Amino acid sequence: MKARLRTVRLELAEPLRISRSVMTARDAVWLSVEHDGVTGHGEAVSSVYYGLDADTLARLITAVGLERFPDPESALETLPSGAVPPAVTAAVESALLDLAGKRAGVPVHRLLGTEASFGVATARTIGITSLTHAAATARRLAARGFEVLKVKAGSPDPEDDVERVRVVRDAAPRARLLLDPNGAWSRAQAERLLPRFAALGVEAVEQPLPPGDPDALAALAERSPLPVIADEDAVGVDDVRRLAGRVHGVNVKLAKCGGVLAALHIAELIEGSGTELMLGCLTASTLGLAPAVHLADRARWADLDGHLLLAHDPWRGIGGTDGVVRPSGLPGLGVQEVTAHEDVA
Numbered sequence: 172m173k174a175r176l177r178t179v180r181l182e183l184a185e186p187l188r189i190s191r192s193v194m195t196a197r198d199a200v201w202l203s204v205e206h207d208g209v210t211g212h213g214e215a216v217s218s219v220y221y222g223l224d225a226d227t228l229a230r231l232i233t234a235v236g237l238e239r240f241p242d243p244e245s246a247l248e249t250l251p252s253g254a255v256p257p258a259v260t261a262a263v264e265s266a267l268l269d270l271a272g273k274r275a276g277v278p279v280h281r282l283l284g285t286e287a288s289f290g291v292a293t294a295r296t297i298g299i300t301s302l303t304h305a306a307a308t309a310r311r312l313a314a315r316g317f318e319v320l321k322v323k324a325g326s327p328d329p330e331d332d333v334e335r336v337r338v339v340r341d342a343a344p345r346a347r348l349l350l351d352p353n354g355a356w357s358r359a360q361a362e363r364l365l366p367r368f369a370a371l372g373v374e375a376v377e378q379p380l381p382p383g384d385p386d387a388l389a390a391l392a393e394r395s396p397l398p399v400i401a402d403e404d405a406v407g408v409d410d411v412r413r414l415a416g417r418v419h420g421v422n423v424k425l426a427k428c429g430g431v432l433a434a435l436h437i438a439e440l441i442e443g444s445g446t447e448l449m450l451g452c453l454t455a456s457t458l459g460l461a462p463a464v465h466l467a468d469r470a471r472w473a474d475l476d477g478h479l480l481l482a483h484d485p486w487r488g489i490g491g492t493d494g495v496v497r498p499s500g501l502p503g504l505g506v507q508e509v510t511a512h513e514d515v516a
Contacts, residue, residue: 172206172246174237174266178225181216181456184482188299190325190355191220197454198225202232204266206242211270211503214459215262215426223258231259243270247432257407261430265462265504268431272503279505280465280498283431290490290497291467294319294349294474297339299326306338313343317494320346321377321474325355329364336371349472351377354403361391369396375472377422377449378402385410389417400449400472411437416444420472422451424463431462438469447471457486461504464489464496485509 182196198217203210215228235255240246247267250260272279280289295317297308309320322339324332332352340348350373356364361379368376375398380388382403392399398419405411405421407428414421421441423434438448449472450463457478467473475496478484488499488506499505 172204172237172240172242174202174204174233176229176232177201177203178229179485181454181485182482183454183480186298187296187323187454187480189323189351190299190353194454199456199459200225200228200232200262201458202262202266204237204243204270206270206274209270209273211243211266211268211273212458212506212508213262213265213267213269213462214455215258216453216455216459218258218426218453221256221258221427223256228259228262231255232263235259235263237263237267243267243274247271257429257433258426260433261425261428261462264430264432265425265458268462269503269506276502278465278498278500279431279462279503280468283435283465285465285468288498288500289468290495291464291470291473291475292318292494293467293476293491293496294321294472295476295479295494296321296323296351296474297335298323299331299335302334302338305335306342309339309342309346312494313346315493317343318346319349319472319494321349321351324350324352329356329360333364333367333371336368336373340371348373349375349377349474351402352379354378354381356380358387358391362394366396373397375400375420378404385414385417389414392418402451408433408436408440411440411446415441415446418446420447420449422449422474423470424451424453426453426459431466434463434466438466449473450475452477454480456481457484457489457506458504458508460496461486461489461498461506465498465504467496 400420402422450470454477
């Protein structure tokens with residue numbers, strides 16, 4: 172097999188503010204793996220939180236040494252885990268699955284055991300922003316068909332978060348609401364605020380407490396008036412094993428757990444425990460989101476809107492602009508790079 176890399180800049184349509192940072196752009200490293208005239212693709216995106224820039228990602232992807240494998244199927248069987256960061260494993264696995272699916276003439280979800288085509292409602296994120304902008308965004312998204320809205324929280328004044336959720340609820344009264352403080356609250360703040368958000372109709376809250384104390388998160392979940400989903404405290408299989416049955420959900424992101432096969436392992440691990448699966452993402456292109464979309468039928472909550480936050484998405488094939496993500500039905504990941512003359516808005 173032959174591998175090549177390309178680094179591109181992904182600009183967001185507008186700055187995304189969360190409790191710990193503001194993001195306006197992200198670098199993406201695209202991996203293309205060719206075998207017998209067929210090419211598979213994968214994407215890894217830079218992350219300050221995970222300490223990965225584009226140069227580091229490219230170096231680590233190259234170090235995997237895909238050229239030593241005779242074909243994608245054998246590479247998938249022996250792809251090392253733990254030797255490189257999960258984001259690298261996920262990107263390499265994505266390219267191999269795309270290639271394997273194309274060689275077999277079937278979509279990736281069929282390789283993973285789901286025969287029928289499907290579509291899944293995805294959450295759409297509203298960042299920490301003004302009340303006027305939050306309400307206008309919620310109204311616009313609801314009119315386009317979004318049934319699930321995720322509101323970021325963690326403002327210096329928690330009352331701002333309460334009011335933001337209130338105006339979003341008023342602007343989109345039929346929408347299901349998720350809340351995500353990204354670990355910004357103390358235990359006392361969470362215990363004080365969660366009943367108020369429950370009264371506003373919030374369906375679930377992600378990672379209300381700072382990561383690093385999963386027992387505290389589990390204790391909060393036991394008393395919480397709304398479901399608690401672990402995110403930053405649920406990075407990989409070992410973290411999920413500690414939390415299974417103790418929180419209401421875990422947010423599985425392929426870039427933090429190590430890819431599709433690791434996510435399937437987590438889904439099997441929590442089955443029957445009372446902890447349900449959320450599929451999340453980093454801000455990335457359609458190429459980066461596509462592997463998770465092929466798993467989305469297994470999740471209670473899908474938060475797969477990273478490509479929708481971009482000013483221009485250089486790939487297409489998973490939809491989402493109407494609030495529903497779906498595999499295209501084409502072989503492999505079913506995505507295609509948008510050519511320079513095409514409209515990518």
